[in-house]
Amino acid sequence: MLRTVARLSVWVALLVASSALVVGADSQSMTIEVDARDLPRKLLHARITVPVPPGEQRFAYPKWMPGTHAGSGPVQNVGGLRFLTKDGKALDWKRDDVEFWQFVCVVPPGISELTIEVDYICSQPDANSRGVDSFGNSLIGVINWNTCLVYPFAWKPTDVSPTLSLQLPEGWKYATALEAHEEHGGIVSFKPEPLDELIDSPLICGEHLRTIPLEQDFAPALLHLVSESESATNLKPELIAKYANVVAEAGDIFKSAPYDTYHFLVTCSNDIPANGLEHRRSSLNGVGERDLIEEEPIKGWVGYLLPHEFVHAWCGKYRRPAAMVTGDFHTPQHTELLWVYEGLTQYLGEVLNVRASIWELDHYRRHLANDISFLKSQTGRQWRPLEDTAVASGQLRERSTYWGGLRRNQDYYVEGKLLWLEIDGKIREATSGSKSLDDFLGAFFAVDNSKLPVSPFTFDELCGALEAVAPLGWKQFIESRVAETQESLPLDVVGLLGYRLQYATEAPEYVKDREKERKYVATLDAIGADVGDGGEVRSNIVPGSPIDVANLGPGTTIIGVNGRKFSNDRLKDAVKDSVMRGNIELLVLTGDTYRTVTLDYKDGAKYLELVRDDAKPDYLTAICAPRKRS
Numbered sequence: 001m002l003r004t005v006a007r008l009s010v011w012v013a014l015l016v017a018s019s020a021l022v023v024g025a026d027s028q029s030m031t032i033e034v035d036a037r038d039l040p041r042k043l044l045h046a047r048i049t050v051p052v053p054p055g056e057q058r059f060a061y062p063k064w065m066p067g068t069h070a071g072s073g074p075v076q077n078v079g080g081l082r083f084l085t086k087d088g089k090a091l092d093w094k095r096d097d098v099e100f101w102q103f104v105c106v107v108p109p110g111i112s113e114l115t116i117e118v119d120y121i122c123s124q125p126d127a128n129s130r131g132v133d134s135f136g137n138s139l140i141g142v143i144n145w146n147t148c149l150v151y152p153f154a155w156k157p158t159d160v161s162p163t164l165s166l167q168l169p170e171g172w173k174y175a176t177a178l179e180a181h182e183e184h185g186g187i188v189s190f191k192p193e194p195l196d197e198l199i200d201s202p203l204i205c206g207e208h209l210r211t212i213p214l215e216q217d218f219a220p221a222l223l224h225l226v227s228e229s230e231s232a233t234n235l236k237p238e239l240i241a242k243y244a245n246v247v248a249e250a251g252d253i254f255k256s257a258p259y260d261t262y263h264f265l266v267t268c269s270n271d272i273p274a275n276g277l278e279h280r281r282s283s284l285n286g287v288g289e290r291d292l293i294e295e296e297p298i299k300g301w302v303g304y305l306l307p308h309e310f311v312h313a314w315c316g317k318y319r320r321p322a323a324m325v326t327g328d329f330h331t332p333q334h335t336e337l338l339w340v341y342e343g344l345t346q347y348l349g350e351v352l353n354v355r356a357s358i359w360e361l362d363h364y365r366r367h368l369a370n371d372i373s374f375l376k377s378q379t380g381r382q383w384r385p386l387e388d389t390a391v392a393s394g395q396l397r398e399r400s401t402y403w404g405g406l407r408r409n410q411d412y413y414v415e416g417k418l419l420w421l422e423i424d425g426k427i428r429e430a431t432s433g434s435k436s437l438d439d440f441l442g443a444f445f446a447v448d449n450s451k452l453p454v455s456p457f458t459f460d461e462l463c464g465a466l467e468a469v470a471p472l473g474w475k476q477f478i479e480s481r482v483a484e485t486q487e488s489l490p491l492d493v494v495g496l497l498g499y500r501l502q503y504a505t506e507a508p509e510y511v512k513d514r515e516k517e518r519k520y521v522a523t524l525d526a527i528g529a530d531v532g533d534g535g536e537v538r539s540n541i542v543p544g545s546p547i548d549v550a551n552l553g554p555g556t557t558i559i560g561v562n563g564r565k566f567s568n569d570r571l572k573d574a575v576k577d578s579v580m581r582g583n584i585e586l587l588v589l590t591g592d593t594y595r596t597v598t599l600d601y602k603d604g605a606k607y608l609e610l611v612r613d614d615a616k617p618d619y620l621t622a623i624c625a626p627r628k629r630s
């Protein structure tokens with residue numbers, strides 16, 4: 001018996017070995033030929049050649065794209081899909097009627113290879129696909145390989161290294177983290193890399209492409225800019241130096257990099273949507289055409305865009321919540337730890353931005369006060385914990401048109417940032433300033449090359465790493481912040497950082513700039529909602545505020561203020577004059593109905609601000625102080 005069993009084991013081993021030959025790495029050769037010459041006409045074509053066994057075969061179009069936090073691969077924009085045998089015969093296929101990203105076709109006997117032709121229609125993203133979509137116009141383009149890719153469903157993207165080639169419109173240049181192998185006859189061939197790494201490496205291209213090395217003594221970093229206008233890529237040397245500072249400051253925290261060379265891929269264009277998407281060795285950043293050469297835009301989100309996406313190389317790409325590491329592009333990701341992935345990145349992206357001198361500290365303080373004002377208005381926290389905005393991230397990318405504060409948005413970004421500021425403040429307070437979140441960051445994100453490209457983590461591991469810096473019972477504290485509903489926004493962070501909140505009666509420059517840029521009047525802190533330039537009451541209405549009590553809703557337009565026709569200045573004056581007058585009278589239009597309402601408000605103009613509390617250490621200033629150049 002024993003002998004028989006032994007013989008059986010040999011047979012089992014042989015069978016396993018032979019089946020491994022059928023489905024193993026050798027059989028997973030794949031070539032992807034991308035023809036981007038039609039990008040100016042917003043089309044991308046790909047020919048993917050793969051070996052296939054006969055019988056019913058399932059193929060996948062990438063659905064769960066890293067960085068989008070949603071199952072949003074833009075399969076709806078596929079404009080052609082053909083499964084061809086070597087002699088050019090097209091096979092019938094059927095889409096899975098539940099998983100629209102999967103296709104099934106029957107491979108006839110004797111066929112061992114298929115060429116899959118994909119035509120993709122560019123430049124029509126939905127809210128969740130902007131960062132992983134492809135775009136094109138007559139002068140520039142963005143290629144995300146996932147948009148024109150269909151591959152055998154059973155293959156593990158980590159186990160197959162396709163041969164990729166690309167043909168661009170004549171005269172166009174390109175930038176990507178992928179390494180070119182050779183260029184011949186206008187066709188670029190790239191060094192084979194695992195499919196997941198390839199998909200993690202988008203490409204920008206165009207007639208005018210400028211590459212600027214960011215000089216610093218950490219790992220190499222390149223800033224690649226493409227624009228319809230050559231002048232839009234002529235950044236001032238001071239701004240280039242500040243971006244180099246970002247890299248140097250990050251290097252000072254992390255000490256090691258999860259990449260050899262980092263590529264900031266930037267489109268400066270009014271045609272390609274504003275967006276940012278992280279990758280391990282690069283980031284795709286979309287800003288307006290003149291955003292990096294004019295003074296104003298950098299004061300807004302453009303200022304922290306590149307630092308934010310850069311931080312993701314460590315937080316989100318190299319170290320990622322374990323439930324978001326699936327090994328393929330069709331298994332759903334569980335996103336409840338996005339308050340780390342995005343919240344910590346938001347915290348550090350903004351802090352690096354100030355440490356690198358892109359923003360002044362005072363500007364950052366104003367920005368924080370504005371965020372606190374916004375988060376205070378998110379009363380949806382009374383029914384929906386912060387963590388739930390992370391779990392349901394894919395549904396919350398677009399802001400709610402009406403009653404945004406009740407529904408909540410992707411609050412794990414901004415409220416997550418506030419939580420990490422609080423964690424930093426608590427560490428500093430407990431250690432009298434001798435330790436900080438930097439100590440946690442340096443240890444938790446230290447790069448172990450043997451674990452690249454991704455080292456997953458759990459909530460317990462994260463708490464353990466915080467305990468190692470300062471044993472303060474982090475698990476319980478963090479759960480109370482993220483997993484529980486809140487009556488109101490916890491504001492301990494303000495005192496911890498050495499500040500208190502008060503209302504200014506004059507709008508700070510930060511608010512005035514924002515009003516101009518976003519075309520509204522900032523009356524949220526005063527009457528309970530902001531008002532658009534045309535008099536429209538904005539989506540976010542604070543329950544119990546004068547606007548709410550007067551039964552005004554989003555979609556209502558203010559036509560008149562205190563007996564005069566509405567204008568931004570008249571509304572501001574009326575809010576100010578409420579101190580003397582004791583109320584504000586509005587003529588409003590809701591649908592087809594006019595009515596006059598009186599707001600019971602007499603507190604004048606109010607703008608939340610952070611004011612220094614001299615009795616406490618100023619940890620906010622300490623957090624923002626440059627390390628590298630001090």
Ligand SMILES: [Zn+2]
Nearest residue numbers: 308312342345
């Ligand atoms: Zn992010």
